[in-house]
Amino acid sequence: MTDPTDQRRDRILAAAREVFAREGFRTAEVKTIAETAGVGKATIYKFFQSKEQLLLVIVEENLNQIRDIALRHLISDAPPLARMERACRAIAAFIASNRAFTRVLVQEAGDFAGDIQRQHLTLIEQNLPLAEAFFSELRKDGYFTALNTRETIQMMMNLIIGTAYTWALTGSGDLEEQASDYLRVLINGLRAPANKG
Incomplete structure (x- = not known):
């Protein structure tokens, strides 16, 4: 009960x-x-304690939901790149389903950027071992070799957050498709060249 x-x-x-x-x-x-x-x-x-704390708790819960969405898709039997694309699309769909609130965060939550960033970085640190295992799988195939796992996660989050930021302000395009397209460009751009010989 x-x-x-x-x-x-x-x-x-x-x-x-x-x-x-x-x-x-x-x-x-x-x-x-x-x-x-x-x-x-x-x-x-x-x-x-305050209206500000209410906003920060909502942001924290959103970050936790995004983490749960990512984990649900990253832990499966599908090939690693397919898992990553599904996770990216699902996160974008979650953000898109909260468009009005996302716009509020983008336009008005600047005063809380430091607190939000701390929550975000804490979440990354808590999930680093799982991310390390996942990206190790991808590195075996020559993907994501340019950066360490923490930097790779940060770059990917910047990609999703930046895309969501533009989408929330302009209101144009399909966030899920944009995030998926940008992820594909990112992946293809970071793939190590095949050994010739």
Whole structure:
């Protein structure tokens, strides 16, 4: 049975995401979030110290969901490049499903960039051993030999985040297709030349 406290917290986070997406982070009011969640304003402050903390918790949960999506696709029996493309497409689809909130992050969360970056880097460090095993498979075939695993992950995240940034601001194109196309260019550009002899 689910703890009613957890249900209230989940409702608050869902309401905050909705209100931030609709009204923008700076203009959104805690009172509106409370009304949308069906709780009192004081209840929000039992779980979260501030509106800023609400945003950071939502970002952290999004990063965790992205990690889970990536792991689900990277751990399979498919060839490594196919797994990577599926993971990239699934992450892009997740970001695309949260377009309004993504736009809020891109346009208004600059004040929290340091906190968001710390969350992102912590997540990378926590998953480095698995990533190392995955990229070792690819390196056997001559892929991703130019950078170490940490740098490769960072580059790929920059690719996805940069693509999402442009997509959120312009509203044009299919994010999933763009991310997949850019990944293919990246992979083909980083493949070591075949030995001739």
